[in-house]
Amino acid sequence: MEKSLIKQELREMILAAGAERVGFATAEPVDAESFDKFTQWLAQGRHGGMKYLENYPDIRRDPRLLLDGAKSVISIAFNYYPPQLRDSSLPYISLYAYGQDYHDVIRKRLKGVCEEIERTWGAQTRICIDSAPILERYWAWRAGLGFQGINGTFILPGRGSYFFLCEIVTTLEIDPNTPIMGDCGGCGRCLRECPTKAILGNGRIDASRCLSYLTIECRDDWHVDSDIDTPLYGCDRCQLACHHNRRALPTPIEEFHASERMLSLDYDDIASMTEEEFRLTFRGSAIKRTKHSGLLRNLTKLRR
Ligand code: SF4
Numbered sequence: 001m002e003k004s005l006i007k008q009e010l011r012e013m014i015l016a017a018g019a020e021r022v023g024f025a026t027a028e029p030v031d032a033e034s035f036d037k038f039t040q041w042l043a044q045g046r047h048g049g050m051k052y053l054e055n056y057p058d059i060r061r062d063p064r065l066l067l068d069g070a071k072s073v074i075s076i077a078f079n080y081y082p083p084q085l086r087d088s089s090l091p092y093i094s095l096y097a098y099g100q101d102y103h104d105v106i107r108k109r110l111k112g113v114c115e116e117i118e119r120t121w122g123a124q125t126r127i128c129i130d131s132a133p134i135l136e137r138y139w140a141w142r143a144g145l146g147f148q149g150i151n152g153t154f155i156l157p158g159r160g161s162y163f164f165l166c167e168i169v170t171t172l173e174i175d176p177n178t179p180i181m182g183d184c185g186g187c188g189r190c191l192r193e194c195p196t197k198a199i200l201g202n203g204r205i206d207a208s209r210c211l212s213y214l215t216i217e218c219r220d221d222w223h224v225d226s227d228i229d230t231p232l233y234g235c236d237r238c239q240l241a242c243h244h245n246r247r248a249l250p251t252p253i254e255e256f257h258a259s260e261r262m263l264s265l266d267y268d269d270i271a272s273m274t275e276e277e278f279r280l281t282f283r284g285s286a287i288k289r290t291k292h293s294g295l296l297r298n299l300t301k302l303r304r
């Protein structure tokens, strides 16, 4: 089959699995400039306690090491913007965490696509959803999905940044897309809105100051200036400020919609939760990542 037809068929297959956008890139080493930017960020210690980002630099540099004979990286964006938001009087929970854990949801949806690729073209595949050392925003850019914003998020022109990015690395040869050469055009709203001044201004974030990192990934106690309103889990302020998100449309993926319980969870519900109740409430949710102790720690920081 012609490469352009393979591409067309694949795109339809992936969109039918619920994806919003899909793009294709040739599997080859990351360009030197982009990789140097990443290693400098690590060398400056901007990744806080996320030491796992230092692992497997050779694989992160070259996705062909993820799968023998890899020829292409398929970059895929899934919309998570929920149709119903929590009331602003409730402790803030990041929008991406309203529904079921995206790792499980997306893997399940892409499994059939990979089986189809293997059956139709006899090619090997590997799904990456935060589960492999790969520079996902770089590959989304290379695959023509959009560009990286000053706030470090990946922006799909016309649709914004409320998207999960994931990849399928495959031995199938697919015509690559052309990267989009867009940028933020000097807007700077996210820089002004970030309460902890964690945005470094070059598409990189100082994770050790970022409330998203502090409330989710950080395992220790953390402190910010006492006049800052802190969230319970994650932080979207730099995304909420971004004009690209004014046109965000609700996700059609029901697994990313909030349950009634998620929409109403308040301070007292969380303060009185036992460890067992935490486990039951957030089973299948990304929020379990911060653990019961982490959520209670975050709760003690809220200004009431
Ligand atoms: S997520 Fe919040 S703290 Fe982190 S960079 Fe964005 S606005 Fe700043």
Ligand code: SF4
Residues within 6 Å of the ligand: 149, 150, 151, 152, 183, 184, 186, 187, 188, 189, 190, 191, 238, 241, 242, 243, 244
């Ligand atoms: S708020 Fe402005 S500078 Fe920040 S990511 Fe959005 S467009 Fe770029």
